[in-house]
Amino acid sequence: MVSFKRIFADLSVFRREYLRNRTGFFFALVFPVILILIFGAIFSGGSNGPIAVYAQNHDSGPIGAQFIHAMNSTNVTRIFLLPNNQSLTQYLQSNSGDVGLYIPQNFSSSLRPGNHVNITIYSNPSDTSGQIVLGVANGVVNFLNLRLANSSAIVGLQSQNVVSKSYSYIDFLIPGLIGFSILTSPMFSMVNISSEYKKSKFFKQLSLTPLTKGEWLVSKVIWYVLLSIISFVLMTLFGTFAFHAHVGINAAVIPFLVVGPLFFVSLGMLVGTVTKSVESAGVIGNIITFPMMFLSGTFFPISLMPTYLQAFAHVLPLFYLIEGLNNVMVYSNYSQAVTDVLVLVVISAVVFVLAVRFFKWRED
Amino acid sequence: MSAIEVQSLKKHYGHLMAVDDISFSVMSGEIFSLLGPNGAGKTTTVEILEGLRQRDSGEVQVLGMDPWKQGYNLHLKIGVIPQGFRFFDKSTPREALKYYADLFNVKVDPDQILREVILEDSKDVIFENLSGGQKQKVGLALALVNTPELLFLDEPTTGLDPQARRTMWHVIQELKKQGRTILLTTHYLEEAQLLADKVAIMNKGKIIAAGSPSELIEKYGSGKRQVMVSDTLEDVFVKLVGAPIEDEGNVVKPAVS
Numbered sequence: 001m002v003s004f005k006r007i008f009a010d011l012s013v014f015r016r017e018y019l020r021n022r023t024g025f026f027f028a029l030v031f032p033v034i035l036i037l038i039f040g041a042i043f044s045g046g047s048n049g050p051i052a053v054y055a056q057n058h059d060s061g062p063i064g065a066q067f068i069h070a071m072n073s074t075n076v077t078r079i080f081l082l083p084n085n086q087s088l089t090q091y092l093q094s095n096s097g098d099v100g101l102y103i104p105q106n107f108s109s110s111l112r113p114g115n116h117v118n119i120t121i122y123s124n125p126s127d128t129s130g131q132i133v134l135g136v137a138n139g140v141v142n143f144l145n146l147r148l149a150n151s152s153a154i155v156g157l158q159s160q161n162v163v164s165k166s167y168s169y170i171d172f173l174i175p176g177l178i179g180f181s182i183l184t185s186p187m188f189s190m191v192n193i194s195s196e197y198k199k200s201k202f203f204k205q206l207s208l209t210p211l212t213k214g215e216w217l218v219s220k221v222i223w224y225v226l227l228s229i230i231s232f233v234l235m236t237l238f239g240t241f242a243f244h245a246h247v248g249i250n251a252a253v254i255p256f257l258v259v260g261p262l263f264f265v266s267l268g269m270l271v272g273t274v275t276k277s278v279e280s281a282g283v284i285g286n287i288i289t290f291p292m293m294f295l296s297g298t299f300f301p302i303s304l305m306p307t308y309l310q311a312f313a314h315v316l317p318l319f320y321l322i323e324g325l326n327n328v329m330v331y332s333n334y335s336q337a338v339t340d341v342l343v344l345v346v347i348s349a350v351v352f353v354l355a356v357r358f359f360k361w362r363e364d
Numbered sequence: 365m366s367a368i369e370v371q372s373l374k375k376h377y378g379h380l381m382a383v384d385d386i387s388f389s390v391m392s393g394e395i396f397s398l399l400g401p402n403g404a405g406k407t408t409t410v411e412i413l414e415g416l417r418q419r420d421s422g423e424v425q426v427l428g429m430d431p432w433k434q435g436y437n438l439h440l441k442i443g444v445i446p447q448g449f450r451f452f453d454k455s456t457p458r459e460a461l462k463y464y465a466d467l468f469n470v471k472v473d474p475d476q477i478l479r480e481v482i483l484e485d486s487k488d489v490i491f492e493n494l495s496g497g498q499k500q501k502v503g504l505a506l507a508l509v510n511t512p513e514l515l516f517l518d519e520p521t522t523g524l525d526p527q528a529r530r531t532m533w534h535v536i537q538e539l540k541k542q543g544r545t546i547l548l549t550t551h552y553l554e555e556a557q558l559l560a561d562k563v564a565i566m567n568k569g570k571i572i573a574a575g576s577p578s579e580l581i582e583k584y585g586s587g588k589r590q591v592m593v594s595d596t597l598e599d600v601f602v603k604l605v606g607a608p609i610e611d612e613g614n615v616v617k618p619a620v621s
Binding site: 003010013020021202204211 | 417
């Protein structure tokens with residue numbers, strides 16, 4: 001019969017062990033904050049600054065300068081003027097500049113009906129910023145043409161975001177990093193503990209007490225659920241206050257914070273149990289963990305990946321955890337979140353049962 | 365009354381007969397020692413008796429129970445120090461005792477048990493900072509939490525320095541005085557001679573001789589008697605290094621035997 005007294009006794013000794021160990025303490029409380037600070041700093045503050053464009057203005061009239069002013073005032077591009085006595089293409093090549101703008105001589109004076117004059121954009125085809133600069137320059141050229149023809153635009157463009165609020169990268173990053181920490185901390189430590197305890201016969205020792213292996217495993221699950229709640233709170237707070245992330249906190253995250261650790265504790269246990277040595281357990285653990293860590297939408301949305309990798313992501317349990325957290329915290333899409341949680345519940349139940357089954361207190 | 369009954373016990377690993385048809389019994393209240401070199405099959409035998417390993421064949425009764433089938437109930441009544449006992453690195457002996465008391469759902473006085481095993485001075489030192497002898501004594505303290513009638517001590521003094529070993533002997537003798545049955549494995553001859561009421565010598569999975577230490581000496585000894593009883597090197601070592609029974613400087617009166 002399951003005894004809560006035994007579960008809590010084991011939980012308390014494990015918690016003490018974890019917190020008195022500096023590594024454990026680091027991974028429990030400091031690591032999540034560091035993660036959010038590093039990635040938040042990398043991806044939030046001014047990553048979309050204007051694109052540098054190196055320009056030469058050979059025009060002696062006023063329109064060339066006006067053109068450059070118009071390009072600058074879009075805030076998409078920033079023009080750096082080069083002296084006219086050097087070759088623009090050579091400058092771009094030797095200074096790794098990606099985009100160049102060339103305004104020819106007598107540009108202003110050539111602007112009259114019936115005439116044709118070109119502004120030249122130099123860009124690197126492998127760099128997307130060239131396309132953006134081309135678009136901006138095209139807009140300025142059209143405006144100029146309309147003005148010269150004494151006409152005004154008839155068809156306009158209005159851009160609107162599909163979702164009602166606008167999201168920034170940090171909003172998606174927070175659920176991703178929460179998922180990341182729910183994966184890493186139980187997974188690495190359970191793989192290690194289960195193979196280490198087996199090797200040192202510590203499990204045998206525990207089997208001589210009334211503690212059952214199910215109770216032992218449940219106490220680990222409870223501990224990592226607590227840790228995941230703590231790291232959820234820390235990461236959300238830091239993300240919100242340090243980087244102005246817009247993430248919702250509500251009760252719907254709880255199922256994910258419970259099922260996630262349940263799954264990874266069981267999986268870590270299973271890996272440590274079925275492998276023969278501490279070393280091979282570590283290797284298998286990494287083989288399972290690393291692809292999941294990067295391909296589940298942790299650091300970037302999976303829609304940026306090629307289709308076959310996206311298909312692969314859909315078999316990774318961490319994907320459903322992160323997608324679910326995104327649905328709850330960012331999109332408020334609760335019906336999809338229910339699907340995510342159901343997928344997680346089913347695979348967690350399977351892995352938990354397998355872990356308890358293969359995990360041996362004693363030997364045959 | 366016998367605490368342990370073993371009849372024709374066998375256990376093999378692959379081609380190796382680890383335990384090859386052994387029989388013995390241990391009476392309540394006695395110290396029974398399985399003596400033998402490394403690899404003789406002592407630990408396998410003990411683990412079968414503790415219900416940690418399944419036997420191939422033979423009859424085994426420990427406190428009237430089949431240790432494999434009734435292991436869970438048996439464990440409530442026995443105490444064990446496994447070979448190479450370990451505990452959580454960052455827990456103190458007192459915390460360890462609290463943990464075991466909760467697992468066994470019993471109330472214990474940790475200080476009382478720590479006094480019994482001569483560890484009270486180190487009750488708040490975390491496990492990884494304890495000496496080898498102190499660690500073994502934590503194991504012994506934990507084995508006593510459920511006030512077991514039967515104790516299994518698997519090489520409790522292996523790797524200990526002579527002083528720590530003698531302290532352990534003292535504690536074991538005190539436990540015997542309380543009427544507990546003790547099964548002790550060792551490869552130290554003098555340990556068996558000093559502590560055991562009965563000895564079974566194991567080699568290559570078989571019991572090659574059994575009886576009380578004096579019976580064995582009578583039967584298998586050379587018959588020669590030393591006229592002068594001289595000190596052993598160990599006696600000299602202990603005399604030079606300090607009092608034999610202590611816990612890191614806390615001197616306790618040696619056992620009178």
